[in-house]
Amino acid sequence: MPEMNIIEAIRDALTLEMTRDERVIVLGLDVGRLGGVFRTTDGLQERFGKDRVVDTPLAEAVIIGSAIGLAISGMVPVAEIQFLGFTHQAFHQMGAQLGRFRYRSRGRFPLPVTVRAPMGGGTKTPEFHPDAIEAQFVQYPALKIALPSNPYDAKGMLLQAIRDPDPVLFIEPERLYRKGRAEVPAEDYTVPFGKARIAREGKDVTLVAWSAAVEVCERAAEQLATEGVQATVIDLRTLVPLDEETIVKSVESTGRCVVVHEAPLSAGFGAEIVATLQENAFYSLDAPIARVASYDTPYPPASLESHWLPSPERVVRQVRKLLSA
Amino acid sequence: MFQLLDPAGRLRNGAKPPLDDEFVLEGLRWMLLSRAIDARATALQRQGRLGVFSPVLGQEAAVVGSALALDPSRDWLVPQYRELPAMLMHGYPLHKHLLNLMGNPVEGRIPDDVLMLPTQVALAAQLPHAVGIAWGLKLQGKDGVVMTYFGEGASSEGDFHEACNLAGVVKAPVVFFLQNNNWAISTPRQLQSGAASLADRAAGYGMPGVQVDGNDLLAVNQVSREAVARARAGEGPSLIEAITYRMSFHNTTDNPSKYQDPAELEAARARDPIARVQAYLKGRGMWDEKREQEFEQAISEEIDAAVAKAQKAPVPNRSQxxxxxxxxxxxxxxxxxxxxxxxx
Known part of the structure; x- marks a missing residue:
């Protein structure tokens, strides 16, 4: 089986789907000749031509807005926004328009549109680039939100996203793009939405995360293991749809839970997870459910970001606290 | 400003009408229908039987003249929300529009063979969609053209700029039809832009822009046909600025007496687009009182039937x-x- 990093897995999925379905069109800033600022679309324009891999003007709202029109005309657009932090300039087209068209057209215009964007910090990018604003899109309830954390999921979930009859915001973990290679099947496969991945199983505590925070939890779990604490790590994979069953079941068995995310604490999606567990697993809890998130400040300058982002150390500290409660 | 008919309905020196008289008569019928719907819908809203309604009053020539340039079997209509006659001309049934205004979640659906998007209340948000459809048609080798509507207020939005800019780059077969009716609710035209002409902005996007008398059915139709033909021939987008005037309120919640000079409205009434077409057709022996009564009778019956049909639609179910x-x-x-x- 070939080994790929996340960049290569995404490129593999795009190549596969563009070959299989000629309605698929990739558009965004620098996706053509350059192959994307992270090279996820490298070589695609040579292979599929300038009409199917399109360098657009620098304008996020019309990248998304025209993708809506392209889909209505019968195409299957995969739009790239260079960084999730830049989607704010397309926020209306993303949430209110893309995430609503099937509904507002009474079912006449379903939109098979995928919007790809990398998210998260830890790479010392300039301001706005790393903002983890995924939860803001959850408030538009007709947008699916997928966040793979590893190469296998990146390929299978992207194929799932492009084939989904509804719009999908596909958020990629920027920090993990080239973190390492893993086995990824060369053939066609999909990873269904709404099914969380249990990355590691342990009986003492459940760590819930998505995107790059999954890797933080895995490192925390390794540290905890050396202290004799067995942690389960759950990778949600999608926020919409949300796999309540897997997290509830896990917390029912461990009795303790820490939710970890890169977005600032207040009104982050972690609050939704905590509320869900409180409603469904309350009587199994041995300790309050905790959150480890970034602080409620603007994203700090690069030299301070490692103090701001959730770290394995903070997660471990929080777990120790729960265990002594 | 391009004009074929003067306000008295006389062809300007040397002007050749782009439409034969039967077609002009058809246009007039849509304009009269539009005005009658405005009156009926406003009354229904006042009785609490309809939601917020935005009349077309005063802008009938701009909407009808442009829509007459489209072929509903292959061209797309992407409206804002003040273009009801264009939607009807494109094949959308009136009773469905009324059902949307009544808040019915199902029955207002656009039929599958009508190439039209739903009305858009987020101003200018439809313009990127229009460009995307046009671009997609072009990429798929289809010969359809997209006509999209918006106002001078919406032209201040970022989506207008981004949409025009992309359309110019990819040479999308789209016509940006800007209805400059002088008012964005209470904000007058001069507060929207420092540009002398909004049509001039087209140059910045590499497309032609033309200013037309929006109360002149023939002139609007001619520039619209030219823009559609240009798009169909693969030459790309165009911007049309139709100078018209909103002769009524913004919508049924508005009160123009708070901001509008009555003299200005009076002057606009002297430029009424319907009176102009009627005078023109009268001069050609195609219009008289008897014909007007026949038209009005038929239109009234058409609206009665649509209202009755809308009122008979199934009551929405909460599961919807x-x-x-x-x-x-x-x-x-x-x-x-x-x-x-x-x-x-």
Missing amino acids: IFDNVFAELTPRQAAQRRELLGEG
């Missing part, structure tokens, strides 16, 4: 809140639906 969210509801949505229906 969850229809058309996704192809398949998420487990959460499905649980919420069960709760709503008392099944949870």
Whole structure:
């Protein structure tokens, strides 16, 4: 089986789907000749031509807005926004328009549109680039939100996203793009939405995360293991749809839970997870459910970001606290 | 400003009408229908039988003249919300529009063979969609053209700029039809832009821009045909600025007496687009009182039938809140639906 990093897995999925379905069109800033600022679309324009891999003007709202029109005309657009932090300039087209068209057209215009964007910090990018604003899109309830954390999921979930009859915001973990290679099947496969991945199983505590925070939890779990604490790590994979069953079941068995995310604490999606567990697993809890998130400040300058982002150390500290409660 | 008919309905020196008289008569019929719907819908709104309504009053020539340039079997209509006659001309049934205004979640659906988007209340948000459709048609080798509508207020939005800019780059077969009716609710034209002409902005996007008398059915139709032909020939987008005037309120919640000079409205009435076409057709022996009565009678019956049909539509069911969210509801949505229906 070939080994790929996340960049290569995404490129593999795009190549596969563009070959299989000629309605698929990739558009965004620098996706053509350059192959994307992270090279996820490298070589695609040579292979599929300038009409199917399109360098657009620098304008996020019309990248998304025209993708809506392209889909209505019968195409299957995969739009790239260079960084999730830049989607704010397309926020209306993303949430209110893309995430609503099937509904507002009474079912006449379903939109098979995928919007790809990398998210998260830890790479010392300039301001706005790393903002983890995924939860803001959850408030538009007709947008699916997928966040793979590893190469296998990146390929299978992207194929799932492009084939989904509804719009999908596909958020990629920027920090993990080239973190390492893993086995990824060369053939066609999909990873269904709404099914969380249990990355590691342990009986003492459940760590819930998505995107790059999954890797933080895995490192925390390794540290905890050396202290004799067995942690389960759950990778949600999608926020919409949300796999309540897997997290509830896990917390029912461990009795303790820490939710970890890169977005600032207040009104982050972690609050939704905590509320869900409180409603469904309350009587199994041995300790309050905790959150480890970034602080409620603007994203700090690069030299301070490692103090701001959730770290394995903070997660471990929080777990120790729960265990002594 | 391009004009073929003067306000008295006389062809300007040397002007050749782009439409034969039967077609002009057809245009007039749509204009009269539009005005009669404005009156009826406003009355229904005042009786609490219809939601907020935005009349077309005063802008009939701009809307009808441009829509007459389209071929509904292959061209797309992307409206804002003040273009009802264009929607009807494109094949959207009036009773469905009324059902949308009544808040019916199902019956207002655009029929599958009508190439039109729903009305758009987020101003200018439809312009990127129009460009995307046009671009997609071009990429798929189809010969359709997209006509999209918006006002001078919407032209201040970022989506207008981004849409025009992309359309110019990809040479999308789209016509940007800007109805400059002088008012964005209470904000007058001069507060929207420092540009002397909004049509001049087209140059910045590498497309032609033309200013036309929006109360002149023939002139509007001629520039619209030219823009559609240009788009169809693969030459790209155009911007048309139709100078017209909103002769009524913004919508049924508005009160123009707070901001509008009555003298200005009077001057606009002297430029009424319907009176102009009627005078023109009269001069050609195609219009008289008898014909007017026949038209009015037929239009009144058409509206009666649509209102009756709308009122007979099935009462919405609360479960429909969850229809058309996704192809398949998420487990959460499905649980919420069960709760709503008392099944949870």
